[in-house]
Amino acid sequence: MAQISFSRRVRRTPFSEGVEAAGVKAYTVYNRMLLPTVFESVEYDYRHLKDHVQVWDVAVERQVELRGPDAGRLMQMLTPRDLRGVLPGRCAYVPIVDETGGMLNDPVAVKLAEDRWWISIADSDLLFWVKGVAQGYRLDVLVDEPDVSPLAVQGPKAEELMVRVFGDTIRDVRFFRFGMFEFEGRQLAVARSGYSKQGGFEIYVEGSDLGMPLWNRLFEAGEDLQVRAGCPNLIERIESGLLSYGNDMTDDNTPHECGLGRFCDTATAIGCVGRDALLRVAKEGPVQQIRPISIEGEIPACDRVWPIYGNGKRVGQVTSAAWSPDFETNVAIGMVKMTHWDPGTTIEVETQDGMRLARVEETFWN
Ligand code: THG
Numbered sequence: 001m002a003q004i005s006f007s008r009r010v011r012r013t014p015f016s017e018g019v020e021a022a023g024v025k026a027y028t029v030y031n032r033m034l035l036p037t038v039f040e041s042v043e044y045d046y047r048h049l050k051d052h053v054q055v056w057d058v059a060v061e062r063q064v065e066l067r068g069p070d071a072g073r074l075m076q077m078l079t080p081r082d083l084r085g086v087l088p089g090r091c092a093y094v095p096i097v098d099e100t101g102g103m104l105n106d107p108v109a110v111k112l113a114e115d116r117w118w119i120s121i122a123d124s125d126l127l128f129w130v131k132g133v134a135q136g137y138r139l140d141v142l143v144d145e146p147d148v149s150p151l152a153v154q155g156p157k158a159e160e161l162m163v164r165v166f167g168d169t170i171r172d173v174r175f176f177r178f179g180m181f182e183f184e185g186r187q188l189a190v191a192r193s194g195y196s197k198q199g200g201f202e203i204y205v206e207g208s209d210l211g212m213p214l215w216n217r218l219f220e221a222g223e224d225l226q227v228r229a230g231c232p233n234l235i236e237r238i239e240s241g242l243l244s245y246g247n248d249m250t251d252d253n254t255p256h257e258c259g260l261g262r263f264c265d266t267a268t269a270i271g272c273v274g275r276d277a278l279l280r281v282a283k284e285g286p287v288q289q290i291r292p293i294s295i296e297g298e299i300p301a302c303d304r305v306w307p308i309y310g311n312g313k314r315v316g317q318v319t320s321a322a323w324s325p326d327f328e329t330n331v332a333i334g335m336v337k338m339t340h341w342d343p344g345t346t347i348e349v350e351t352q353d354g355m356r357l358a359r360v361e362e363t364f365w366n
Pocket of ligand 1: 061092093106107108120121122123150176193194195196202242243
């Protein structure tokens with residue numbers, strides 16, 4: 001199989017040295033930056049994540065910083081989630097939509113202060129859209145990408161490891177909140193969050209120079225906890241129903257189709273650019289929606305859209321799939337038309353290796 005070449009256009013991260021020393025076996029490119037995908041093997045990494053603790057280089061979760069008097073107003077223009085209840089010190093998972101109600105990104109918004117937000121983005125060029133909106137509406141706000149690189153600590157022993165590095169008060173940080181914690185004389189935002197359902201934290205490492213010192217400190221402190229380098233794990237994130245922008249949804253999908261209706265308050269999100277479009281589609285309701293799907297038999301890597309058929313007609317597509325050792329089935333995420341989205345419905349999935357029998361499930365596997 002051919003390799004993908006490295007160059008300046010694919011950015012390294014402040015933790016790349018550590019990732020290489022840990023024996024990374026594969027990367028993907030995300031926000032024009034390297035994101036590890038495999039260390040030992042996807043299945044080995046999965047087992048270790050669920051049993052121990054891992055340190056993840058998720059610097060690709062780039063921050064779009066909004067700073068100035070209009071930061072809050074701009075933030076609310078970007079999302080149909082009503083942000084009035086989001087106080088400084090809190091994070092919020094926020095669908096970002098365009099003027100048609102199409103998904104542009106599904107980031108975590110971090111409210112640092114009334115006049116300062118970080119938007120911790122998934123893989124799309126959101127900075128351009130945010131700068132465009134700010135300029136188009138002549139808002140009094142600075143929009144840029146700061147030197148901030150998240151490092152995630154995930155797994156059942158994550159809290160124990162974090163206590164050893166940041167102290168006992170890290171235990172008081174609640175889910176989707178953050179506190180400021182000292183490392184080498186600098187203050188870093190540390191949130192209880194992350195792209196797994198195994199529990200853990202994300203450290204927003206401000207200043208690339210701190211990257212390797214923090215990486216090394218975590219590995220020294222966690223030796224007896226069997227800490228390993230890890231990365232967002234394909235199997236675990238499908239089991240957990242964590243969506244991947246660009247894979248499971250694109251700008252062709254509304255938040256409601258993505259099952260993100262619970263993060264929309266379209267009626268009260270005054271100023272949201274896509275509000276009118278979403279009010280229209282929300283009234284009718286979506287005609288297709290993300291569903292958990294189990295697939296029978298052997299499956300290849302899901303590196304393309306797999307059409308779904310029901311009664312011989314196309315009724316959707318699978319966009320993520322993997323063998324789950326714990327649930328002993330292939331777990332998958334797909335977009336399914338209303339006629340076939342009820343749990344228990346039997347469907348067929350067309351992989352590059354042929355047709356497979358599949359079933360729409362009631363819930364994700366967590
Ligand atoms: N953390 C941070 N930035 C990120 C991600 C992250 N940017 C890219 C990508 N991940 C954005 N996508 C997601 C998807 C899911 C979640 C977070 C970011 C997530 N969802 C939980 C859920 O769906 O159960 C919790 C949502 C909630 O209850 O508010 O955590 O992982 N910094």
